Amino acid sequence: MKRRTFGGWFLSLLMACCLFVSGCHGAQAKAAFAIPETLDESRPIEITFWAKNDTNKNQTAVYKKAIEDFEKLYPNIKVNLKLYTDYGKIYNDVITNIATGTTPNVAITYPDHIASYIQQDGVVVGLDELMADEKYGLGGSELKFDGPDADELVGAFVEEGVINGTQYAMPFMRSTEALYINKNLVEKLGYTIPDVVTWDWIWEVANAAAATKGADGVYSVNGQKTLIPFIYKSTDNMMIQLLRQQDAGYSDEEGNIEIFNDTTSEDLKKIAQETKDGAFSTFKVSGYPANLLNASQTLFAVDSTAGATWMGAHAPLSDISPDAFTEFETVVRPVPQVNTDEIEMISQGPSMAIFGKDDPQEVLASWLFAQYLMSNEAQIGYAKTEGYLPITEKALNDPEYQDYLSKAGIDNDEHYSVKIDAARLLMDNLDHTFTTPVFNGSASLRNAAGELIEDVVRSTRRKQTVDDAYIQELYDKVTSLYRLDQLSQGIQSTGSMGPMPASSVWFLSILAGTWVVIGAIYLRRYLQQRKDSHA
Numbered sequence: 001m002k003r004r005t006f007g008g009w010f011l012s013l014l015m016a017c018c019l020f021v022s023g024c025h026g027a028q029a030k031a032a033f034a035i036p037e038t039l040d041e042s043r044p045i046e047i048t049f050w051a052k053n054d055t056n057k058n059q060t061a062v063y064k065k066a067i068e069d070f071e072k073l074y075p076n077i078k079v080n081l082k083l084y085t086d087y088g089k090i091y092n093d094v095i096t097n098i099a100t101g102t103t104p105n106v107a108i109t110y111p112d113h114i115a116s117y118i119q120q121d122g123v124v125v126g127l128d129e130l131m132a133d134e135k136y137g138l139g140g141s142e143l144k145f146d147g148p149d150a151d152e153l154v155g156a157f158v159e160e161g162v163i164n165g166t167q168y169a170m171p172f173m174r175s176t177e178a179l180y181i182n183k184n185l186v187e188k189l190g191y192t193i194p195d196v197v198t199w200d201w202i203w204e205v206a207n208a209a210a211a212t213k214g215a216d217g218v219y220s221v222n223g224q225k226t227l228i229p230f231i232y233k234s235t236d237n238m239m240i241q242l243l244r245q246q247d248a249g250y251s252d253e254e255g256n257i258e259i260f261n262d263t264t265s266e267d268l269k270k271i272a273q274e275t276k277d278g279a280f281s282t283f284k285v286s287g288y289p290a291n292l293l294n295a296s297q298t299l300f301a302v303d304s305t306a307g308a309t310w311m312g313a314h315a316p317l318s319d320i321s322p323d324a325f326t327e328f329e330t331v332v333r334p335v336p337q338v339n340t341d342e343i344e345m346i347s348q349g350p351s352m353a354i355f356g357k358d359d360p361q362e363v364l365a366s367w368l369f370a371q372y373l374m375s376n377e378a379q380i381g382y383a384k385t386e387g388y389l390p391i392t393e394k395a396l397n398d399p400e401y402q403d404y405l406s407k408a409g410i411d412n413d414e415h416y417s418v419k420i421d422a423a424r425l426l427m428d429n430l431d432h433t434f435t436t437p438v439f440n441g442s443a444s445l446r447n448a449a450g451e452l453i454e455d456v457v458r459s460t461r462r463k464q465t466v467d468d469a470y471i472q473e474l475y476d477k478v479t480s481l482y483r484l485d486q487l488s489q490g491i492q493s494t495g496s497m498g499p500m501p502a503s504s505v506w507f508l509s510i511l512a513g514t515w516v517v518i519g520a521i522y523l524r525r526y527l528q529q530r531k532d533s534h535a
Contacts, residue, residue: 033125035133036360039074039142045365046078047105050090052350053083056309056317058385066378070369073144077365087113087350091443094355098123103355105366111161111169112443114353118168119440122356127167130367138371147371152394160435161351169351170370171391173382175306176345176426176433177237177335180289180418184328185209185221185299196340197333199242202300206230206279209299213278222296230274230300231292233283236450237346238302240436242267244346245338250449255439257484259449260475265468268456272466275457285457294318296326302335305422306349308387312418332421334429347433349388380404384414387422396427441487448482 049067053059060083067079082104084090091113097103098120117124131150135142139149153171161169179197186193189208194201206229212220219227232238239259243250246267249258274280283289289301290310301311309317312330334345352373354366372378379390380401390396405424409417426433436442455474456466464470479485 032122033356033363034360035129035136036364039136039364039368040361041074041076043361044076044078045359045361046080047362047366047369048080048082049369050082050084050093050104050107052087052090052108053085055085056385059382062378062381062385065381066373069377070145070372073372074365074368077369079369091116105355105357105362106370107353107355108172108350109169109353110443111163111351111438112446114161114168114351115163115438115440115442117353117355118163124168125354125356125363125367127161127170127354127367131167136364136368143368143371145372145375147375148392148394152392153374154391154393154396154430156347156430156433157391160347160438163438169353170374172350172352172373173306173379173388174347174349174391174426175304175386175388176347176429177234177241177302178305178308178387178422178425179333179335180293180301180303180308180311181331181333182293182296182299182328183331185296188221193331193333194340195333196343197336198340199336199338202230202336203274203279205299206274207277210278221299224295224297226292226295226297228281228286228292228298229278230280231282231286231289231298231302232280232453233289233301233303233307234450235282235284235453236446237348239264239267239449239453240446241335241344241346242338244434245342245344251437251439251442251445253437253439255437255441255487257445257487259445259452260479264452265471268452268471268474269466271453272456272460275460280457282454282457284454285461290315290318291320291324293330294320294326295324296328304348305387305389305426308332308419308422309385309416311422312416314412314416315418316413316416330418332418332425334425334432343429343432345429345433347435376400383423387419387426389423389426439487441483444482445484445487448478448484451478451481 051063053063063081063083067081071077071079087108087110090107090109094103094107094109094113094117098117103123114124131137133140138153139147154174157171157174158167161167161171163169181193183193186205189205191205191208209219209221209227209229213227214220217225219225221227240250243259243263246263248263249261251258271280286292289298289303290307292298293301293311294313294315303311309315310319312318313326313328334343337343352370354363354370357363374392376392376395376398379392379395380398382388383390383395383401384404390401395401404415405420407415408420409415436446452474455477459470460466
């Protein structure tokens, strides 16, 4: 056998490295998906399903039952489930796997993330034709299950998945944010909880609670040395909703950045003052809101309605220690408002994306499974696990779901009152919800919005002054950190994938280092061979 020369080895290594790196943010575009005439049930089809689960065994059970029931209907289709604890990890893995063509078939994700995926043609399947297909579309004649018709979906939820005029995402569940209140502590301060809480009211009560701190460090309102009167989990949502309620800029539909404005600056100064007064903190700075709420160490905790089973004295998923347990009544309200006559609250929750594959049958099988997840059984089953809302009118009006809602409070498990109150909150305010524009980079802008508040809170706790100079420096910092200057220049429309996830950067760095080491080894061998041949 002819021995490969160093030049041959080096060229092979160089080509492999270049191919890999060039592929990592620009995989080969796939051919446009064409719907097969019929599903081929004569051969096995295997698909992967990536989903998010917050250690909630009930959610895992719903996923597994849906897969089991679907596979009974379609015995030739096997669904492999992979669970994640964080949507960000799903995003990172999808971005990393685009290069190698190993994306999942179906993934629970967010439209903001899908906007990055679709920068490479064919990575995510446009669903408009599939939805309208007579055989396999919504309510199609060839479906083996009772899926929803197009007019049975909640229109506003479906519209959230339209990106650049194409339906790239189907809703899976919907939630919003809720204000969870320790009624006992609020009333101890002499206040009555209104139906809709304003920012002014919540700051007043939070400051009154902070003022109960005695010389010994104990707060008389709760008898403890720990009290964060008002804590917010998702500060990106806090910033976004504040700006929306004040009719201030965030971004437009084209991805132009509008968040750095006078209203934002004034809001950040207010947050700094409340932090300084001991009235406010955030999840990233001070810990999980549910744990503080359940231990009576906060009066007001804002978290997703999807997390309601963690919130309250009798929360079924509460994980505080028994000695930290406190007894109190939990009240659920919309997030604080600027104007009680014009309630504005964010619509959020997971969606489903279907990824392009070379085999059209594989894509069709994925679409059928995604539709099955929108059937009443899967929708109602999953909605019962948290304060989520089903995404179809069909499920919302189903007698089983209505019966579930009517039994709020009869137990602290399936019918946990706080969980059902959280779901009803969204049901009662569907007309008051909004979404932010989706574009390649909108996820970065969302992260930047939260970072503005997090940075201000951290800096204030370090005794830094939050003034105009500080805020301008902060704007410059997050602009650079999240590459917002590139977004505002329209880079999102050029095909760039946006900021590469940190995990991908590390992976590529390690890979590059490996190739360097391999090259060095072969260079050493080559030089040694030359030396030996001339000896």
